[in-house]
Amino acid sequence: MNYFIKELERIKGICFSNQxxxxxxxxxxxxxxxxxxxxxxxxxxxxxxxxxxxHLLRVFKKYYGITPRQYLINKRIEKAKKxxxxxxxxxxxxxxxxxxxxxxxxxLFKAKTGMPPSVYRRATFDKSKRGI
Amino acid sequence: MKIKIVGVPVRDQQKALDFYTNILGFVKKVDMPxxxxxxxxxxxxxxxxxxxxxxxxxxxxxxxxxKVYQExxxxxxxxxxxxxxxxxxxxxxxxxxxxxxxxxxxxxxxxVIVAVFNDTCGNxxxxxxxx
Numbered sequence: 001m002n003y004f005i006k007e008l009e010r011i012k013g014i015c016f017s018n019q020x021x022x023x024x025x026x027x028x029x030x031x032x033x034x035x036x037x038x039x040x041x042x043x044x045x046x047x048x049x050x051x052x053x054x055h056l057l058r059v060f061k062k063y064y065g066i067t068p069r070q071y072l073i074n075k076r077i078e079k080a081k082k083x084x085x086x087x088x089x090x091x092x093x094x095x096x097x098x099x100x101x102x103x104x105x106x107x108l109f110k111a112k113t114g115m116p117p118s119v120y121r122r123a124t125f126d127k128s129k130r131g132i
Numbered sequence: 133m134k135i136k137i138v139g140v141p142v143r144d145q146q147k148a149l150d151f152y153t154n155i156l157g158f159v160k161k162v163d164m165p166x167x168x169x170x171x172x173x174x175x176x177x178x179x180x181x182x183x184x185x186x187x188x189x190x191x192x193x194x195x196x197x198x199k200v201y202q203e204x205x206x207x208x209x210x211x212x213x214x215x216x217x218x219x220x221x222x223x224x225x226x227x228x229x230x231x232x233x234x235x236x237x238x239x240x241x242x243x244v245i246v247a248v249f250n251d252t253c254g255n256x257x258x259x260x261x262x263x
Contacts, residue, residue, distance in 0.1 A: 004208055022242055063243045
């Protein structure tokens, strides 16, 4: 057993020994992965996992390093980028990935990618159409 | 500021290019001749060809401390570079069939599964699957 594997086992014992908490975080992430296009909030996620929203928030952040809301936004933006790149309109994309307002979608998209969705669509869709 | 290129030190650039493209499945992005037979050589993920480039740099051949550092990491089994995959067990099976040597089989580590293989160019590389 090399140094790295020994260290990994040691850290695992310290940080990842609570399987119930790990399952809670993983199950929540998987729910977001498959339902990101629906209305999701902390109350719903906690209800689905039979736990309190404060506990869920703390556990999710502990194991993924971000909050469930941040994870959901990242997921939606990642999906939106794919849709815009394939030529879908900004408004179709906005609602398809679960945002309820084009304003908040545009603001979050710009904050995450550095450009508004319309500019991103023009840049990436045109590029892929031209085969660049 | 953007993260555009990350480097991995390699002993033999051609051997590294073969391994990273033919075995791992990356795609060559830039191949530019430099002095003394060295190349500015980068590969990208097939699924994210506009994403970050991996620079296969021959630093251990020209800068002795880089060689020492690489050798010590290899001895300790430490991976300094990691790649993400959708299904680690499938990737482990595929690479094992191709003769890739793993120093660590797929192992659960909290919310991820990790494994470590030898890239035949002097490095341990970690594969990660998010659960």
